[in-house]
Amino acid sequence: MQYDIDFLIIGSGIAGLSFALKVADAGRVAIVTKKEAVETSTNYAQGGIASVLGRYDSFDLHVQDTLAAGDGLCRQNVVEMVIRDGPSRIRELMDWGVAFTRRSADNDELDLVLEGGHSQKRIAHAGDFTGRVIEQALLDQARRNPHIGFFENHIAVDLITYSMRMKRGTVTAAHEDVCCGAYVLDTGNGEVHTFRAKITVLATGGTGKVYLYTSNPDIATGDGIAMAYRAGALVGNLEFVQFHPTCLYHPEAKNFLISEAVRGAGGILIDARGRRFMEDYDSKKDLACRDVVARAIDNELKKSGDDSVFLDITHKDSDIVQARFPNIYEKCLSLGIDITKEPIPVVPAAHYMCGGVLVDIDGRSDVERLYAIGETACTGLHGANRLASNSLLEAVVYAHRAATHAKAHLEKKTLDFCPEVPPWDPMGTTDSDEAIVVSHNWDEIRRLMWNYVGIVRSNKRLLRAKNRIEMIEEEIHQYYWNFKVTPDLIELRNIAVVAHLIIQSASLRKESRGLHYNLQYPNKDDRHWLKDTILRRPFVG
Numbered sequence: 001m002q003y004d005i006d007f008l009i010i011g012s013g014i015a016g017l018s019f020a021l022k023v024a025d026a027g028r029v030a031i032v033t034k035k036e037a038v039e040t041s042t043n044y045a046q047g048g049i050a051s052v053l054g055r056y057d058s059f060d061l062h063v064q065d066t067l068a069a070g071d072g073l074c075r076q077n078v079v080e081m082v083i084r085d086g087p088s089r090i091r092e093l094m095d096w097g098v099a100f101t102r103r104s105a106d107n108d109e110l111d112l113v114l115e116g117g118h119s120q121k122r123i124a125h126a127g128d129f130t131g132r133v134i135e136q137a138l139l140d141q142a143r144r145n146p147h148i149g150f151f152e153n154h155i156a157v158d159l160i161t162y163s164m165r166m167k168r169g170t171v172t173a174a175h176e177d178v179c180c181g182a183y184v185l186d187t188g189n190g191e192v193h194t195f196r197a198k199i200t201v202l203a204t205g206g207t208g209k210v211y212l213y214t215s216n217p218d219i220a221t222g223d224g225i226a227m228a229y230r231a232g233a234l235v236g237n238l239e240f241v242q243f244h245p246t247c248l249y250h251p252e253a254k255n256f257l258i259s260e261a262v263r264g265a266g267g268i269l270i271d272a273r274g275r276r277f278m279e280d281y282d283s284k285k286d287l288a289c290r291d292v293v294a295r296a297i298d299n300e301l302k303k304s305g306d307d308s309v310f311l312d313i314t315h316k317d318s319d320i321v322q323a324r325f326p327n328i329y330e331k332c333l334s335l336g337i338d339i340t341k342e343p344i345p346v347v348p349a350a351h352y353m354c355g356g357v358l359v360d361i362d363g364r365s366d367v368e369r370l371y372a373i374g375e376t377a378c379t380g381l382h383g384a385n386r387l388a389s390n391s392l393l394e395a396v397v398y399a400h401r402a403a404t405h406a407k408a409h410l411e412k413k414t415l416d417f418c419p420e421v422p423p424w425d426p427m428g429t430t431d432s433d434e435a436i437v438v439s440h441n442w443d444e445i446r447r448l449m450w451n452y453v454g455i456v457r458s459n460k461r462l463l464r465a466k467n468r469i470e471m472i473e474e475e476i477h478q479y480y481w482n483f484k485v486t487p488d489l490i491e492l493r494n495i496a497v498v499a500h501l502i503i504q505s506a507s508l509r510k511e512s513r514g515l516h517y518n519l520q521y522p523n524k525d526d527r528h529w530l531k532d533t534i535l536r537r538p539f540v541g
């Protein structure tokens with residue numbers, strides 16, 4: 001089947017849905033999403049969204065905090081733009097029905113809270129269900145809109161790209177430079193459809209599933225980054241993987257995060273013997289930036305051999321803790337941990353990808369008609385490290401920028417430039433009876449990334465990881481073309497590409513900065529490395 005539309009949006013998190021709502025008055029919109037629409041990282045965000053909304057706060061302070069976290073690699077103009085646009089985007093979320101928590105029932109002011117790395121209380125939240133409340137409000141709006149069509153349980157396989165320069169004869173060999181849609185697998189019936197679109201938007205979220213331990217849901221396999229790279233787009237800064245310091249450590253808890261806001265509310269990190277340790281690492285102690293805290297916990301665990309450290313909030317009033325963290329309280333209680341009476345066992349886990357598809361200030365990749373927004377993009381806001389709660393903000397600001405730009409240029413675009421999109425070639429039609437190969441490779445990639453390309457890296461570990469991933473990629477390559485595509489195989493191919501790109505980027509950066517730490521180069525080297533790590537697929541003619 002072939003669909004011809006104006007806007008193809010891949011992903012139904014905060015970025016994809018906000019973009020859809022903004023362009024729906026200008027054309028037909030299709031949202032393709034690989035599971036149920038609600039299954040997104042957005043839906044699991046707890047802490048909140050950062051913006052300058054408080055009386056004592058200022059744009060300058062938020063800019064300074066963001067630049068300090070980014071450790072020299074933020075793009076100043078992007079930081080200024082995102083932070084100044086923040087309050088308007090928060091008001092828009094509220095107009096769409098997002099009910100942020102107020103200071104009290106008879107007070108209209110938002111209840112702004114503090115998080116690690118912020119110098120002011122500026123996190124707007126909805127209890128500790130912020131993401132769920134945002135996702136639900138945006139989904140409600142989008143489902144009511146007659147111009148927006150949802151394709152749930154549809155997974156994008158690859159982008160459809162052309163080289164206009166080659167077509168025009170201006171060059172003989174070039175990367176593809178125009179995108180006109182994507183091939184998409186309907187996971188219900190196994191058919192691959194062609195979506196031709198004037199504008200294609202990658203809003204595919206993060207890459208947490210590349211690592212063994214992650215706070216991310218299963219959808220976070222870096223598909224957008226892998227597809228864009230295969231299509232010849234530039235990708236950048238993929239070595240900067242943020243590890244959240246405090247994921248719940250419990251055999252029955254899959255990917256459950258203990259929000260940064262718990263430390264913001266006075267939570268203290270202790271080891272198994274009850275000793276506070278953050279004062280050994282940073283003057284901000286438990287409120288230090290995420291990377292500092294994650295590395296400190298990693299170091300404590302390596303020294304002690306313990307399975308976890310603990311986050312203690314028992315000294316705070318029990319009613320206040322329950323009211324502020326209802327989700328965390330209930331979840332922990334269901335596992336036999338009463339957080340008002342006992343410390344919570346926690347470990348670090350892969351949480352956020354600061355790098356991604358390289359985009360300009362309007363969310364455009366360097367492939368024409370292809371935008372990337374939300375966690376899948378590298379905008380320059382986060383630099384070498386993301387400040388807590390700046391990602392939801394970045395997603396809404398860039399959805400707005402990209403939608404405004406795309407709408408303004410839609411008139412001039414037609415689908416005539418790519419008249420003959422060939423239907424998907426199913427190639428090897430045999431159903432795979434070797435599913436074990438897929439699950440084995442999944443497991444091996446996630447484990448090798450955790451062990452060799454995790455919080456603390458070294459040249460030797462990176463080299464080992466590179467050798468292994470090249471062998472695995474070769475195996476996947478053979479498997480991929482011999483069997484029918486399945487969601488597992490598509491995701492496996494993507495995590496392998498993203499893992500390889502992270503290893504390549506980490507190997508190139510011969511210094512330690514922000515989230516990237518290499519034992520052989522423990523210091524920052526501004527003279528040589530005050531720059532992005534940018535990669536592009538080598539051209540195969």
Ligand SMILES: Cc1cc2nc3c(=O)[nH]c(=O)nc-3n(C[C@H](O)[C@H](O)[C@H](O)COP(=O)(O)OP(=O)(O)OC[C@H]3O[C@@H](n4cnc5c(N)ncnc54)[C@H](O)[C@@H]3O)c2cc1C
Pocket residue numbers: 010011012013014015016032033034035037039040041042043044045046047048049050130131154155156157203204205206215216217219223224257351352373374375376388389390391392393395
């Ligand atoms: C547990 C947790 C807590 C967090 N807390 C906060 C917080 O408090 N504040 C904050 O600012 N940030 C937080 N973050 C980060 C933030 O939630 C994410 O960065 C943000 O929600 C990403 O939004 P997105 O729209 O880019 O992607 P997502 O919300 O992840 O949506 C991605 C979408 O793309 C779809 N998709 C992916 N690949 C394909 C494909 N091949 N084909 C079709 N569809 C595809 C997925 O199905 C999904 O619909 C948290 C993240 C997690 C995991």
